[in-house]
Amino acid sequence: MIRFTARNYARIAQAALTRRVPVYAHWGITHRCNLTCKMCGIWRYGDEKEELRPDEIHVMAAKMARLGVVQLSIGGGEPFASKNLETAVQAFIDQGLNLRVLTNGVPQGNGRNVVAGRAYLDRVDRCIDLGLKNFSISLDSLYPTRFDDICEVDGAWDDAVRTMTHIGQRLQGVSGAMPTINCVVSNLNLEELPDLVRFAGDIGFAVSFLPVELLADAKDGVRNWEARFIRYRPELGIGRGEGASQVRARIDRAYDRIIQLKADGAPILNSTPYLEASRMYLKTGRFPADGCDAGRLYFSVAPNGQFTICHRTVHQHLDFMDPGFEEYFHSALYEHRRMLEAASCEGCMRACWIDTSSMFRTMQGFFETARLTIRPRTARPLDFDQARQRWARTGDAPAPPSGDQDQANRAAG
Numbered sequence: 001m002i003r004f005t006a007r008n009y010a011r012i013a014q015a016a017l018t019r020r021v022p023v024y025a026h027w028g029i030t031h032r033c034n035l036t037c038k039m040c041g042i043w044r045y046g047d048e049k050e051e052l053r054p055d056e057i058h059v060m061a062a063k064m065a066r067l068g069v070v071q072l073s074i075g076g077g078e079p080f081a082s083k084n085l086e087t088a089v090q091a092f093i094d095q096g097l098n099l100r101v102l103t104n105g106v107p108q109g110n111g112r113n114v115v116a117g118r119a120y121l122d123r124v125d126r127c128i129d130l131g132l133k134n135f136s137i138s139l140d141s142l143y144p145t146r147f148d149d150i151c152e153v154d155g156a157w158d159d160a161v162r163t164m165t166h167i168g169q170r171l172q173g174v175s176g177a178m179p180t181i182n183c184v185v186s187n188l189n190l191e192e193l194p195d196l197v198r199f200a201g202d203i204g205f206a207v208s209f210l211p212v213e214l215l216a217d218a219k220d221g222v223r224n225w226e227a228r229f230i231r232y233r234p235e236l237g238i239g240r241g242e243g244a245s246q247v248r249a250r251i252d253r254a255y256d257r258i259i260q261l262k263a264d265g266a267p268i269l270n271s272t273p274y275l276e277a278s279r280m281y282l283k284t285g286r287f288p289a290d291g292c293d294a295g296r297l298y299f300s301v302a303p304n305g306q307f308t309i310c311h312r313t314v315h316q317h318l319d320f321m322d323p324g325f326e327e328y329f330h331s332a333l334y335e336h337r338r339m340l341e342a343a344s345c346e347g348c349m350r351a352c353w354i355d356t357s358s359m360f361r362t363m364q365g366f367f368e369t370a371r372l373t374i375r376p377r378t379a380r381p382l383d384f385d386q387a388r389q390r391w392a393r394t395g396d397a398p399a400p401p402s403g404d405q406d407q408a409n410r411a412a413g
């Protein structure tokens with residue numbers, strides 16, 4: 001989500017008029033990761049040798065600023081797996097970009113190792129001291145056992161929540177700070193969404209929901225470049241073992257409640273049009289039909305500097321680090337290729353992409369974004385012990401309906 005600040009209004013206004021300013025960008029600083037989450041396959045492609053050097057990161061930051069990028073998300077993989085993260089934070093902040101770091105919140109080597117846990121929080125603090133105000137941290141359940149199982153690491157829930165509460169307290173009252181929980185909506189947590197919203201509010205966070213994307217069959221990731229990063233996990237698909245009307249009722253119940261919570265002022269980052277589109281996607285498998293602004297309003301850069309119009313596509317564009325990239329980006333050749341790619345894409349549900357478009361296409365999306373980013377935070381966020389005591393669901397999570405291959409097929413298209 002783009003943040004509204006006085007300095008960036010001009011670029012945002014220009015983007016609203018022309019839809020030709022790439023106000024949002026994503027850079028995967030590394031594909032390496034300390035976790036192997038069930039639905040994600042990015043960590044299989046981690047290779048430190050391919051990643052950009054500190055001097056290249058400074059060049060990239062200056063180039064992004066010249067192109068008009070207002071908001072950059074540094075993701076991965078796991079950004080804290082890169083020793084260059086602090087260099088990058090400094091470089092992008094020096095260039096005046098609004099920065100968000102997407103992290104799993106789990107220390108390298110994991111937080112049950114006290115030294116590793118302290119070292120990780122020291123790095124978080126260093127980033128905040130450098131001026132970083134926005135983190136997105138993944139959390140998909142209030143049941144520690146369920147979340148540890150999704151991440152395939154014992155103690156991941158405690159680690160992630162410890163990091164969140166640390167950040168929530170450090171950023172309390174800081175102007176422009178909006179730490180956010182990234183929650184992947186799946187068969188495992190559909191009934192938990194309203195409580196995840198309340199939990200987020202209690203620790204000083206907002207929440208962003210993204211429907212899970214799954215492969216249709218086990219071999220898809222091997223054949224298909226676009227599908228390398230997601231996995232075949234039918235147990236995460238919504239609805240197996242249920243009738244169609246029961247599935248629709250579960251989805252409606254969950255989305256009715258979070259849309260109402262948002263209307264009541266709860267800190268949900270997604271726009272209402274995006275939440276409605278997610279509901280439709282989960283029920284029918286259809287993506288939003290509004291077209292796509294990939295490569296115009298936003299773009300993506302891989303750890304090795306490869307430029308793509310979004311996270312999914314890989315076509316013959318110039319490398320972002322090539323000295324001629326800016327000229328290429330403004331050329332008719334680029335616009336022609338970009339248009340063909342975006343027009344031939346079946347669609348997706350990535351909140352960062354779709355919500356950026358939605359913000360520039362619908363008045364509702366635009367004003368919701370502006371209202372959310374200027375709302376002050378006043379309540380004292382919970383610390384870790386309070387958050388665990390109030391919100392951690394003890395014991396084993398109730399078994400969800402057993403996952404739906406149809407939804408997996410729909411999600412993978």
Ligand SMILES: C[S@@+](CC[C@H](N)C(=O)[O-])C[C@H]1O[C@@H](n2cnc3c(N)ncnc32)[C@H](O)[C@@H]1O
Pocket residue numbers: 033039040041042075076077078079102103104136137138182183184210211212213214229230231
């Ligand atoms: C790829 S991770 C990178 C940042 C960091 N490692 C983290 O987990 O937050 C970014 C987000 O993508 C989500 N994600 C991973 N695989 C997904 C999938 N198959 N469908 C939807 N979201 C997915 C993660 O849960 C996370 O919130």
Ligand code: SF4
Pocket residue numbers: 033034035036037040041042043076077078104
């Ligand atoms: S979702 Fe994030 S933490 Fe989990 S494996 Fe993927 S990159 Fe790593």
Ligand code: SF4
Pocket residue numbers: 292293294309310311312313341342345346347348349350353
């Ligand atoms: S709709 Fe297609 S081209 Fe557009 S952001 Fe999604 S995957 Fe990329």
